[in-house]
Structure formats: C-alpha cells, structure tokens
Amino acid sequence: MNKRVLKVNCPNCNEIVIWSEDSPYRPFCSQRCKTIDFGDWASERHVIAGEPVAPQDDEGQDDFF
Numbered sequence: 001m002n003k004r005v006l007k008v009n010c011p012n013c014n015e016i017v018i019w020s021e022d023s024p025y026r027p028f029c030s031q032r033c034k035t036i037d038f039g040d041w042a043s044e045r046h047v048i049a050g051e052p053v054a055p056q057d058d059e060g061q062d063d064f065f
C-alpha cells in the first residue's frame, strides 16, 4: 500500500512540511512560523501565500521614459 504524503512549503521559511495530523501548524512548519506570518498579515505587508514573487525586472524599462 502506498501512502501518499503531501508535502508543502512553509510560507514563512520555505521549510518542507508534511501535510498530516502530525503537523498541526500546517502549512507552517511550526507555531513560531505561523505566528510570524500572522504578524505579517497584521501589518501592512500583505503577501499572498503560494503566489510566486515576481522578480524585479523593471531594470531597463526606465529607458522608455
């Protein structure tokens, strides 16, 4: 029998987290990361979890202006 193990990355520190009952803080790796992320949300820095961060490629575009 194959047990399918779903792994996710902790949104805070990118640590691999096993998605199971053993990880009560999933998708975070620990309560600490969960708290830190929540603190981030409480502040003005809203980052959508799971959304890839666009690389800063605005270099060179300034030439148009």
Ligand SMILES: [Zn+2]
Binding pocket: 010, 011, 012, 013, 014, 015, 028, 029, 030, 033
């Ligand atoms: Zn973490």
